[in-house]
Amino acid sequence: MNKKSGLLKVLGAIVLLAVGVVIGKSLFSNKVPASVPIPSTMKYRSVGQTKDTSQAANKELFSGKIIAVKDGASIQKAVDEAVPGDLVQVYPGTYHETVFIDKDNISFQGIIINDEWPTLDGNKKLNDAFLYSGNGISIENFKIQNYKGNGIMGQAGNNFTIRHNWIIDTGVYGIFPQYGKNGLVEHNILTKIADAAIYIGMCDNVDVKYNEVYGNVAGIEIENSRHCLVEGNYTHDNTGGILAFLTPGLPIKTVYDVIIRNNFVINNNHENFAAPGSIVAGVPVGTGILVMAADDVIIENNFITDNDNSGITIVDLPTGAPTANDPNSEPNPDRLIILDNIMINNGNNPVGEIKALMLSQFKTKGPDILAMGGGVGNTIRDKNRYRTYGLGDYGPAPITDTKDITTMTFDEPVAPRSVSEHELGELTYYGICAGCHAYQNRLIGVPMQVIQGIYHDNPQGIVDYITNPKNLRENYPDMPKQDYLSDEAKMAVAKYILDMKQ
Amino acid sequence: MTKKSILVKFSATGLLVFCAMFLFRKGETTYPYQNIQALNSNCPPGFKLNDKNECISQNLYKQYSSSNDPGVGGLKTALPEVREGFSPQEIDLGRYLFFDPVLSGTGTISCATCHNPKKGFSDGLATSTGANNHKLKRAAPTLWNVAYDKLFLWDGGAHSLEEQMRMPLFSEYEMANTPENLLNTINSIENYRDLFAEAFTHRDPTKEITLDEIFTSLVAFESSLVSLNSKYDQYAHGYHQALNQQEIEGLNIFRSFVARCAECHTPPLFTNQQIAVIGVPEPDGLPLDPGAQVPYRDSTMRGGFKVPSLRNITKTAPYMHSGTFATLREAVEFYNDGRGHAVPKGEHLRIHWHIWEPDLSDYEMDRIVDFLKTLTDESFMPKIPEEVPSGLKPTVSI
Numbered sequence: 001m002n003k004k005s006g007l008l009k010v011l012g013a014i015v016l017l018a019v020g021v022v023i024g025k026s027l028f029s030n031k032v033p034a035s036v037p038i039p040s041t042m043k044y045r046s047v048g049q050t051k052d053t054s055q056a057a058n059k060e061l062f063s064g065k066i067i068a069v070k071d072g073a074s075i076q077k078a079v080d081e082a083v084p085g086d087l088v089q090v091y092p093g094t095y096h097e098t099v100f101i102d103k104d105n106i107s108f109q110g111i112i113i114n115d116e117w118p119t120l121d122g123n124k125k126l127n128d129a130f131l132y133s134g135n136g137i138s139i140e141n142f143k144i145q146n147y148k149g150n151g152i153m154g155q156a157g158n159n160f161t162i163r164h165n166w167i168i169d170t171g172v173y174g175i176f177p178q179y180g181k182n183g184l185v186e187h188n189i190l191t192k193i194a195d196a197a198i199y200i201g202m203c204d205n206v207d208v209k210y211n212e213v214y215g216n217v218a219g220i221e222i223e224n225s226r227h228c229l230v231e232g233n234y235t236h237d238n239t240g241g242i243l244a245f246l247t248p249g250l251p252i253k254t255v256y257d258v259i260i261r262n263n264f265v266i267n268n269n270h271e272n273f274a275a276p277g278s279i280v281a282g283v284p285v286g287t288g289i290l291v292m293a294a295d296d297v298i299i300e301n302n303f304i305t306d307n308d309n310s311g312i313t314i315v316d317l318p319t320g321a322p323t324a325n326d327p328n329s330e331p332n333p334d335r336l337i338i339l340d341n342i343m344i345n346n347g348n349n350p351v352g353e354i355k356a357l358m359l360s361q362f363k364t365k366g367p368d369i370l371a372m373g374g375g376v377g378n379t380i381r382d383k384n385r386y387r388t389y390g391l392g393d394y395g396p397a398p399i400t401d402t403k404d405i406t407t408m409t410f411d412e413p414v415a416p417r418s419v420s421e422h423e424l425g426e427l428t429y430y431g432i433c434a435g436c437h438a439y440q441n442r443l444i445g446v447p448m449q450v451i452q453g454i455y456h457d458n459p460q461g462i463v464d465y466i467t468n469p470k471n472l473r474e475n476y477p478d479m480p481k482q483d484y485l486s487d488e489a490k491m492a493v494a495k496y497i498l499d500m501k502q
Numbered sequence: 503m504t505k506k507s508i509l510v511k512f513s514a515t516g517l518l519v520f521c522a523m524f525l526f527r528k529g530e531t532t533y534p535y536q537n538i539q540a541l542n543s544n545c546p547p548g549f550k551l552n553d554k555n556e557c558i559s560q561n562l563y564k565q566y567s568s569s570n571d572p573g574v575g576g577l578k579t580a581l582p583e584v585r586e587g588f589s590p591q592e593i594d595l596g597r598y599l600f601f602d603p604v605l606s607g608t609g610t611i612s613c614a615t616c617h618n619p620k621k622g623f624s625d626g627l628a629t630s631t632g633a634n635n636h637k638l639k640r641a642a643p644t645l646w647n648v649a650y651d652k653l654f655l656w657d658g659g660a661h662s663l664e665e666q667m668r669m670p671l672f673s674e675y676e677m678a679n680t681p682e683n684l685l686n687t688i689n690s691i692e693n694y695r696d697l698f699a700e701a702f703t704h705r706d707p708t709k710e711i712t713l714d715e716i717f718t719s720l721v722a723f724e725s726s727l728v729s730l731n732s733k734y735d736q737y738a739h740g741y742h743q744a745l746n747q748q749e750i751e752g753l754n755i756f757r758s759f760v761a762r763c764a765e766c767h768t769p770p771l772f773t774n775q776q777i778a779v780i781g782v783p784e785p786d787g788l789p790l791d792p793g794a795q796v797p798y799r800d801s802t803m804r805g806g807f808k809v810p811s812l813r814n815i816t817k818t819a820p821y822m823h824s825g826t827f828a829t830l831r832e833a834v835e836f837y838n839d840g841r842g843h844a845v846p847k848g849e850h851l852r853i854h855w856h857i858w859e860p861d862l863s864d865y866e867m868d869r870i871v872d873f874l875k876t877l878t879d880e881s882f883m884p885k886i887p888e889e890v891p892s893g894l895k896p897t898v899s900i
Contacts (some may be wrong), residue, residue, distance in 0.1 A: 050560055079744075100754050102577055102742065125756035133576035148861075149759035155769075157577030158569075172759050179575040249854065251572040251774040277841050279855050324779050324852045325792075325802045417567040417580075426550065430560030432731055433548040435881045484741035489562070 021276055029384035075108075075120075082106050090142070092116035094473045096123060101132040104416075108350040110141030110165075116165065122147035129170060131159050135416060140164045150176050151190070154183075159413040163187045165318065172275075173199045174216070177206070179252075182414045186210050194273055195280050196221035196243070199227055202252040205408050208233065217274040218243050218283060219265075222294070224252045229408040230260045240280070240287035241265040241307065243292040247279055248317060250325030254295070259402055261300040261339075265289055269308045269349075284351050285310045286366070291333050292320040298402055300339035305345065309354055310366045311346035311386070316373030337397050339381045343368040347387070357389065421488075425496025428489050432482070439502055445479060448497055459494035466490060540596040541700050547882045548728040550585070554622035556587040559649070561730045562739050563770055572775075573650065574768040577738040581730075581770055585649045591701040596723025597884060598697065601715065604687055604892035605671065607678035608633050612897040613720070616670075617643035619883060620898065623727065628785055628825025632670075635680035639791060641825045643802045646814050649725035650771055656823045658777045658808045659797030663721040664714075681713055688716060693891035707805025720802055723884075729813050730770075732879035738770065745876055747763070752873025755866050760835070762856045763870065772812035772877065778854045779806040782836065783844035791823060805851045813877050830871045838862045 064085030067078040071093025078088045084105040089112050095118065099108075107383035108130070110118040120129040120142060127149040130139055137154065138161040144151040151170035152162055154177040162185045167174040169192035177183055178201040186209040196218040200206050203225040212234040213219035219235035221243040222228045235241040242265060246255045265288045274281040283290060285308030291297050293316055304311040317331035347366025350358050354366050368386035371378070371394070380388075381397040419427070436444040437451075455461045467490065469479040482490065545557035551560050568582045573582025588596075599605060603612040616630045617623040623645035625631075630642045640656050648654075654666035670676040671684065688694050689711050699707035702715050736744035737753075745753065757764040768774045777794045784790060794806035807823050820826070821833040836844070840859045845851050862870075890896045 098754060098758075100750075102737075102740075127760040131754060131757065133578070153759060154576075155764065156568075156579050157759060174758065179569065179579070181569045191623060243665050247855075249776050249778065251768070252570050275858050277853060277855055277858060321800075322852065323855060324775075324777070324806055325798075325800050327798060327800075399898065408581075416578075417565065419565050424565065427562055429558050430550045430566075431548060431562050433769045434549075434560075435731070436547075438544060484736040484739070484744050486740055489739075 012099070024375075051414050069095075069118075079103070079106065082218065084136075084435075090118040092118050094119045094121050096121055096126070098122075098126050098128050098221050099130050101130070101134050101137055104134040105136035106134065107138040108140070108142070108332075109138075110143075112141055117141070117143035119145065120145040120147075121145055122146060122170070127171075128153050131155075133269075135159050136413060138162075142166070144168070144170055144174075144448070147171050150174070152176065154178060156180060158416075160184070165189075173197070174213075176201060177331050177358055179203065181205055182410050183207075184209070184409060188212075191215040191281075194275060195278055196223075197238070199223065200225045202250060203228070204409060205411050207231070207407055212236075215268070215270060216240060217272055218280045219268070221245060221280070222255065222258050223247055224255050225258075226254060227257045227408040228259070229405070230258065231262050233263045234266075235263060236266040236268065237270050238268045239270045239274075240283040240290050240483050241268040241287055242288075243280075243283070243290045244292070245279070245290075246293035246317065246329060248321060248323055248329040248331075253326070253329050255293075256295040256297075257408075258294060258297045259300065259405060259408075260289060260297065261302065261402060263302045265302055265304045265307065265311075267306040279321065279323070281319070284313075284354065286310070286347075286349060286351060288312060288346060290320075291315070291336060293317045293329070293331050293333050294328075295334045296336070297333070297337065298337045298399075298404055299341060300337075300402055302341045304341055304343045304368070306344075306348075307346045308349040308366070309347065309351055310370045311343045312341075312370070313366040314371040314375070314378070314390075315367075316375060319373040332376065333371075333378065334375050335377040336370065336375070337379050337380075337381075337399065338394075339397060339399070339401060340385075343386055361389070380381075384433070414477055421492045422496065425492035425494075428485065428493040429496050429500075432485075433493065436479070439500055444477065446473070446476070448500055452498055452500070455494075455498060459491060459498055459500070462494035462497060463487075463490045466494075541697060543590050545590050546726040546884065548595060549726065551590065553643060554582040555589045557590060557593060557726070559584050559586045559728065562735070563730065573771065574774050575770075578767060579743050579770055582650045582775070583650065585721065585725045588718070589701065592719050592722040593726050594723075595697050595701045596719035596721070596726075598887055600717055600723050601887055601898065602890040602892050603884075603894050603895040603897040604691070604695065604890070605677060605679065605684065606633060607680065607683060609676050609894065610897070612838040613667075613670075614886070614896070614898045618898050619886060622646065622814045623633075624818040626819070628820050630676075632673070636675045638675060639788075640823050641820070642812060643810060644818050645724050645727050645799050646729040647771060647811055651775065651811075653808050654774050656807045657793045657797050658806075659794075663724055664717045667717060667720055684716065685711065685713060687892075689747050691892055693893075697891060704728070726884065728882050729879045731881050732813070733876040734873075735770075735879070737876075745873075748869055748872045749876050752869035752871070752876075755862070755870050756873050759863060760860045761866070761870065762858075762860065763837075765856050766809045766854075767812050773809045776809055777803060777806040778809050778856075779803065779851050780837075780857050781805060781842050781845045781851055782807075782824075783826055783846075784824055785826050788824065790849060793823070802852050805845075805849070812874060814880065816875050816878050817880075823859075830874055831867065834867045834870050834874075838867060 059214040065109050066087045069075050069078045069090045076099050087107045089109050096328035113494040124146050129144045129147050133155045135158045137157050140163045143166045145168040147170040151167040151174045158181040160183040165188045167190040172195045174190035174193045174197040176199045181204045183206045189212045191214050193216040197216040198220045199214040200222045205227045207229045211233045214237045216238045219238040219241045223245045244258050269286045286307050287308035288304045288311040291314045314333050346368050350366030361367045367389040369388045378394050379397040380394045439448045466482040471478050545551045549557035550560050563581045566578045600613045603610050616625045624642045630638045632638050654660040660666035671679050678785040698711045698804045755761050766774050792804050794803040820828045827833040841857050842853045
């Protein structure tokens, strides 16, 4: 009996303990999100203590609701639900999807718990992980792997922030904003990308800072873009480390005002595994920094070491690009400035053209700096420090440093073009309604004069009608629904119609 | 309302009616032999008349901007700079000229013969047929949205519509006319003399019609052919229900960097207006068309052609510069079949870097076609005139 009750007591204690653990777990497990960082678009750096203006792109404060996405759910569903200002927080788990964002001002924040990342995995079947066209898109804290096209691709979105992402083998590019203005790409790690890991294409005012890129064909590529700062990146073990390219045949024809400074450009000797025919397929193994036909590039204070072909290579288009000519692309690199850089142990195993060139000089080692082809106004601060080739006409640099330039991004987000209600009404009327309606006479639909008579002082009546038209007249065809217009455009056009004089 | 005010209103209306009748009568006496209506004084849809009697384009894309102003980018990107500011009369006169076969040397071919509004302003042929049934080497490109183009002809050999239209008008194989004969013909038609005097008010109405005036009128009409209200446009402006699930999948494949369609067929016009060498095979038996190599005198551009817009693409089969592909599906498949797979032996073309082996599935290619079908909009279709000033029958198609 005693023994039995003792046993019961022990059992009871164990059961109680177990219950306690379960209750405790369920109570305290909810605490995990307490460690979740504050929404990304809020400033969480100590603003003002450093000259670093990384947060410049983020002045648009998070203003909406938080939509949580947990393992097993769909990020795209959250996007469909989101409105400008919202934050999508994604919890650890594996998400097999392409997330496309055709809306403005949506932020995405991965929640990393115990080193478990929210992971987008394309299984080498999906094309892109993130695809955005909206302005003010922010993407951070995601692990992205096994896509065929891109990790993160933007088409025309301004004011973008892409940071703290870990991107592995996402096909052609890792991070690829295109046609964007005012953006920040920082603190990302990218590897195994078959073209450029970070590719700034036809953009303006972009900072690329503090990223680690390794094991890619190209580490960082600034192409047909203006006002870019490439700073503090660790680019190692790629085929080429940092590229500033003018590619012919693109609709935007210039690249200028690019600062490449304080980067580590080390041991970029990876075999070139780019797709045949791509522009970077021509980048020689062992390329540190490569400037092709870009203007006003400043190269300052970089560690450029152990790149087997050449530390810095500067070429014009006929030398560098295997593409069709473009009569509208100026083919020479002009007004390049090379300031002081630490360059050691480059050119140990030159290949192709540079190897042949060096052999013609009775040398077996590639140069620290090599220039081939045209270009005017190029300068270097201290030519004697380096082993150079083709820099005969490089004069002394007109500046000593770029310390006054802390960022290429803007203090405020680039404002979208705004139109007044009257303008929106006018654009909608002539852009759409005028296909069937005129003011005085009948085209297909009723003259606007008649509409004015019916809806005098009642724009909402017009809005209701065009949203869901009913055919009220004989001998008139059905009017198609105009429900696709935004509420704003519908009201604007209704008011415009009522105000028309001719 | 007082009796007085009613009286005032009635008399004002009466006066207006009287004036209108007077004007109308005056019009009749000035043009006694005119057998077609005088020119339209309203702008076509998509345009607003300003106080200088110019038609200014209006559409929802004017809400947006485009950095560096090339008019390429994403969904909410402004269009490229537009040709606009023509008067309603110039546009309407251009419409008559466009459909009038009197513009050709043979009197049988109008612009609309190859640019038929019912066939997407193309002609449905692999390559067009010119004067005396001459089989031409290239397909007739659409004219929708040419107001936004900067480069003309398949080989990019013309930089304005005025420059472009000299080619078909004065080519012996196409419209087979000469500048002298065209001027003589048009000036000999009284209707045209009256209409040109009405459209070009700043000159002496008794003076001869000039080539520039003919070109201006045709450009004015062509620039009025605007197509920006497709299902895709509704989606782009923010109404995401406009496209169904499969069409959205198609959009995403279209703009992904695997298929790369949008890299050259860039929204909002679905062309980046560049020359690209893509290595399309010619139809059976035809030799390689050197394309841009000829006008640019540059062998690196051999086989290069202007990237065409894809708007209203469903209307303009067959596809490519010489109509090699009968369907959109075949055209899409071409890009999936590998870089340079159809380049003739012995040719070393500098194929564009975006042409690669994207390895798209059949499902993905079908979705791209679904998406391409959402780019159709002909809501601003102009009216084909019932009669043209020459008295010939308006010619549309052959």
